[in-house]
Amino acid sequence: MKGPGAGPASPEPGPASPEPGPASPEPGPASPEPGAARPGADPGSPGPDRADAPKVRLRGTRRPPTRTSRLLQNRWAGAAGLLVALLAPFVNATPYALSIMTSAAIFVMLAAGLNIVVGYCGLLDLGYAAFLAVGAYTSGVLATRFDLPLLATVPAVLVVTVLAGIVIGAPTLRLRSDYLAIVTLGFGEIIRITANNLDVTGGPSGIYGIPHLADGPVAFYYLTVAVVSLAVLGAARLGRSRLGRAWRFVREDEDAAEATGVNTYRVKLAAYIAGAIWGGLAGVLFAAHLSAVSPASFTFLQSALVLMAVVLGGMGSVPGVVLGAIVISLLPEVLRDLADYRFFLFGVLLIGFMLLRPQGLWPARSKEALRSEEALR
Amino acid sequence: MTLLDVTELRLSFGGLLAVDGLSLSVREGEIVSLIGPNGAGKTSVFNCVTGFYRPTAGRITLRGRDLRGLRPSAVAGLGVARTFQNLRLFGELSVLDNVRAGTHLWLRQSVLDALLHTPRYRRSEHECTEQAHHWLDFVGLRGDRYGPARALPYGEQRRAEIARALARRPGLLLLDEPAAGLNHGEKAGMVDLIRRIRDLGVAIMLIEHDMGLVMEVSERVVVLNFGREIAEGRPEEVRRDPAVIEAYLGGEPDA
Known part of the structure; x- marks a missing residue:
């Protein structure tokens, strides 16, 4: 986890799931000699060895880790990320650093939510900030108008974001991907412009004086890390469930998924609603963090940045998008010394990343570890 | 009948x-x-x-x-299960996952089970994997089950697709x-x-x-x-x- 974000001023808050990724290859007792297992199991080797290959189950065959990333890809990486996030305030607890780290953690939650939609299910959403806005405004308006504590607004936020997800998803998810991208782009703008023009949302200046969720920035930081960790863990677990598999089937081949009995429409709607919930709850944290919400926070750029975090980290890979979100949110801060040139360099670095690692910093693997058997022990 | x-x-x-x-x-x-x-x-x-x-x-x-x-x-x-004329496996997913797709219809597992990793989640995931192995054994697949489906030789892909269809029972x-x-x-x-x-x-x-x-x-x-x-x-x-x-x-x- 030594990303480019490990600058002097900002230790990385990396609230990662304790069990990231779809796999946890622990070197188990049953692993045979890696060399001996190879020839029979090699998918690339055509015909010749097949005739004399004994009819054995290859399920016990373990193959040696081929990359260092495979060593990292276990629950320890998630625990380590969480530990870094928990220890970060001991390294630097200035209000500025805490604010940056809290923002980064919220951004991680957004990326984890968008990853469900884009990474797992393959639906290109260009207006994801809209759900952040719906969550932030719902909780902000309710809290300031009715003097409610922010926590009390969470049920309402859930209801409203789920409704928003259904309203947008239900008519548009019948469309193929590129049309969906356009519609979500429009939806993002509609939400922002609506907030800009309504009285209840405070117009262009937004709403302010939103109550805090915790006493002091340190406590709020830890609260955020806790919520975001749960969100990341939840997203990872969804990805490894029956529904999570169905999302991947839809992403890979909608017709084949439908033929295997997956109701692709309902499954896509579920992904959209899950994404909306993650975004909406991040919105509550967002409102509490800034104590003010204004339309300027929910521009297309915000949606694009979240999408960038997902693509940069590795679509569909939970540890990947966590890493991507941290890089995207901290890199501009690390580059702050460069003044006006920092966004220029930010852009150059992103292009460089994508050229060198188009699959993402920590890509999802199509190779599966022997986890299912282990899950029972 | x-x-x-x-x-x-x-x-x-x-x-x-x-x-x-x-x-x-x-x-x-x-x-x-x-x-x-x-x-x-x-x-x-x-x-x-x-x-x-x-x-x-x-x-x-x-x-x-x-x-x-x-x-x-x-x-x-x-x-009713089917296979396609030009193979329609989920190429990037593992062979096992492809066959697990067949279990989607009868696997009983709620979102809550998955989030909380309840005993029912573990049981259903185990059963799902067992069934996937069972049908891969049935069709006699010899290739790597844990690797991506696109890496299988062509004939094996045909068998994997049939295994996926059969897992639907x-x-x-x-x-x-x-x-x-x-x-x-x-x-x-x-x-x-x-x-x-x-x-x-x-x-x-x-x-x-x-x-x-x-x-x-x-x-x-x-x-x-x-x-x-x-x-x-x-x-x-x-x-x-x-x-x-x-x-x-x-x-x-x-x-």
């Missing part, structure tokens, strides 16, 4: 009649082949039965239940050219596999161009040409049918 009943099926794309008043039925546990020259409408029949195409007219019933207007996933839920399996692109030895293996599937009590409808395989494995053969049935019967009868020979060899209409 009749499992699938198709009556007066008609399917047109604009002015083109792909299927023109076809009637056929498949009994429980029977192997029926659908043959005919290219473009005769065989795959269109499959697509109508499985809900991918909406027939222009006609009735399709499975165990007496009308299939018209159902989504493909709903048809699959009633016990169907009553009727539609195989669209399962032997296409297979070498001689692999074809023999396919004949054996099709028979073993039938022995499970699964009825099979087969589209195939390899006549050797069709004659060897089918109990009944239906011959299509231009969306119409031109012959039907036991393999040896159909083989001698003048209308069939003419359709295949392109004999003169009034020769």
Whole structure:
């Protein structure tokens, strides 16, 4: 986890799931000699060895880790990320650093939510900030108008974001991907412009004086890390469930998924609603963090940045998008010394990343570890 | 007992009649082949039965239940499984995951189970994996099950796709050219596999161009040409049918 974000001023808050990724290859007792297992199991080797290959189950065959990333890809990486996030305030607890780290953690939650939609299910959403806005405004308006504590607004936020997800998803998810991208782009703008023009949302200046969720920035930081960790863990677990598999089937081949009995429409709607919930709850944290919400926070750029975090980290890979979100949110801060040139360099670095690692910093693997058997022990 | 009943099926794309008043039925546990020259409408029949195409007219019933207007996933839920003419595996996903897809319909697991990792989640995931292995064993897949499906050799991919279909526990399996692109030895293996599937009590409808395989494995053969049935019967009868020979060899209409 030594990303480019490990600058002097900002230790990385990396609230990662304790069990990231779809796999946890622990070197188990049953692993045979890696060399001996190879020839029979090699998918690339055509015909010749097949005739004399004994009819054995290859399920016990373990193959040696081929990359260092495979060593990292276990629950320890998630625990380590969480530990870094928990220890970060001991390294630097200035209000500025805490604010940056809290923002980064919220951004991680957004990326984890968008990853469900884009990474797992393959639906290109260009207006994801809209759900952040719906969550932030719902909780902000309710809290300031009715003097409610922010926590009390969470049920309402859930209801409203789920409704928003259904309203947008239900008519548009019948469309193929590129049309969906356009519609979500429009939806993002509609939400922002609506907030800009309504009285209840405070117009262009937004709403302010939103109550805090915790006493002091340190406590709020830890609260955020806790919520975001749960969100990341939840997203990872969804990805490894029956529904999570169905999302991947839809992403890979909608017709084949439908033929295997997956109701692709309902499954896509579920992904959209899950994404909306993650975004909406991040919105509550967002409102509490800034104590003010204004339309300027929910521009297309915000949606694009979240999408960038997902693509940069590795679509569909939970540890990947966590890493991507941290890089995207901290890199501009690390580059702050460069003044006006920092966004220029930010852009150059992103292009460089994508050229060198188009699959993402920590890509999802199509190779599966022997986890299912282990899950029972 | 009749499992699938198709009556007066008609399917047109604009002015083109792909299927023109076809009637056929498949009994429980029977192997029926659908043959005919290219473009005769065989795959269109499959697509109508499985809900991918909406027939222009006609009735399709499975165990007496009308299939018209159902989504493909709903048809699959009633016990119809299919494979595709040009393989439609989920290439980037592991072979096991591909077969796990077949368990989607009957696996009982809620979102809450998955989020909380309840005992039911663990049990269902275990069962799902066991079943996937079971069907991969059944089709005799030798390749790497944990690697991506696209890495399997072609013949193995055909088997993996059949395993995925079988994991659905169907009553009727539609195989669209399962032997296409297979070498001689692999074809023999396919004949054996099709028979073993039938022995499970699964009825099979087969589209195939390899006549050797069709004659060897089918109990009944239906011959299509231009969306119409031109012959039907036991393999040896159909083989001698003048209308069939003419359709295949392109004999003169009034020769």
